Amino acid sequence: MTVTTTTTGPAFQDRRPSRRVPTARLVLYGALVLGLLATLAPFAWMFLGSVKPTGEIVAHPSSWLPRSPTFANFEQLLSKQNFGLYFLNSTLVAVACVLGNLLFCSMAGYAFAKIEFAGKRLLFGLVLTMLIIPGVTTFVPLFVLVSNMGLGNSYLGLILPFLVTPFGVFIMRQFIRDIPDALVEAARLDGAGESRIFLRVILPLTRPALATLAILTFLAQWNNFLWPLVIAQTEDHYTLPVALALFSTGANGTNYGLLLAGAVTVVTPIILLFLALQRHFIQGIANTGIK
């Protein structure tokens, strides 16, 4: 024992010469890396599992790396389970909601931020209140309403309730409020009407906020579950999360290969989008907290 310590002691010191690395920092990095592994392990398991044949997924003991990788799960998902259609449905709903929110919420946000008008405080108070109302509160009457409008099980029924969001108005108003009033006033003095000011002065300056709103709306709609679950009654109107959830709780619930491939299909597009635009995702979330 004593021999070992005396020999490793100097050697250990040799390895870190003048540049001192504090132990605290090493512990910190160690903990962060451990946390990182815990955070990413479920993703790794999901991606690796989706290219395993079912037999390998349920094999015991299970291994991380697929021994005979195959895309059979994905092929089956697309050909027999219609996941291609659900993918299109999800995309259509999310994109429509993004466009609606960008246009309508920026218009309302401009009015809230830069125009004094009767009823503004009441209306904005309602917007703020709705931010804390959970979706489960409104889905029953919403279901009745949309069904009575004849929009049950339709794309319009999926989209309309989320075409504008109180969150969208809130975030646009916060951002537009920070645009100097002098710019708006100068345009007014030059004789520009409000719609001209909105289109020519406000919108170009609001691009970062619009980007944030677009990303967060897309994210929320891509992952939205309760409403599509309630309103989409036949398979041709399922969105990806609905299809996956019903698939996993139904008779196919034990086909692990298909389920993992389904999960990959839901998660991959949004992860790719996130990796490409991560700065905006993270900044968007951070901003909702600060302001």
Add this chain to the structure above:
Amino acid sequence: MTTATSLKPARERSSTRQPAQRSRRGSGHLRRTLVAWAFCSPFVLLFATFGIWPVFSSLSMSVTDITSRDVQTPFSVNFVGLENYTALFDDPTFVRSALNTLYFVAVGIPLTMVLSLAVAVALNSGIQRAKGFFRVAYFAPVVTSIVAVAVVWRYLYKPDGMINSVLSVAGISGPDWLNDPNWSMPALILMAVWRHFGIPMVIFLAGLQSIPPELHEAAVVDGASRWRAFRSVTLPLLRPTTLVVAILLSISYLQFFEEPFVMTSGGPLDSTTSISYYAYQQFGFGNYGLASAASYVLVTAIALLSLLQFRIFRAKA
């Protein structure tokens, strides 16, 4: 309209608007109101129809005996007062779901906040290299669909699944997470923490970055330990951020729904039924009045918890 004085109100915030200025604006004010409402009209129309109206409709449904059969014939619905609410609290499944929701919130929120604050502090202080990389990687679970995540975690939690094999490396034989009523809730909480903690982390990180590091350093120079400086300087300055995080997490944790839907169907023995899941089930049975009442219990809980958090954080400020 063209003089500087008449334009002045536009510069004011709504909270500082003076009644005297209203009369000075005269017809310009009316015109401005019309223009503003025109700008708001698409939003107001959709928001009123699909946002505000259902909230009140849900409230009124909660005091009636409306079922799925009454939807076409609204006049057959009877006012029943608070009967739905008393029925809820007589239903052991609902009481269980309320307790489960409280459990989820009471354990999940502090756990998420402590972990996310710890990571935020670590990323803010000690780490220069790879900071952005860590931030992105830790945030990744936030953007994933909760349904997809729940599907994946269902298999991670199997008795011979990945989580138990990791535990067995440490010599622990893990439970049958999702089929053991004692472990089903901890399992869901663990997954929720994994998925959610990226949001408070980036908000805390932003909050920390707005605190001048000199304040913390000054305390350390004055002889305070790093921990003491963190507790007495950094934490109090983070109070507004902490409030926002607490409220955001309360709103989302109180609504948990997808996890029991996909992973446990509320079981075993109702151990993971949440209020949202209960409301969804009652909707499925056609009991719209009961479902609405359950959702209003949730609204009340969210409002009370937000108010409580405001009180706590205000009182200490």
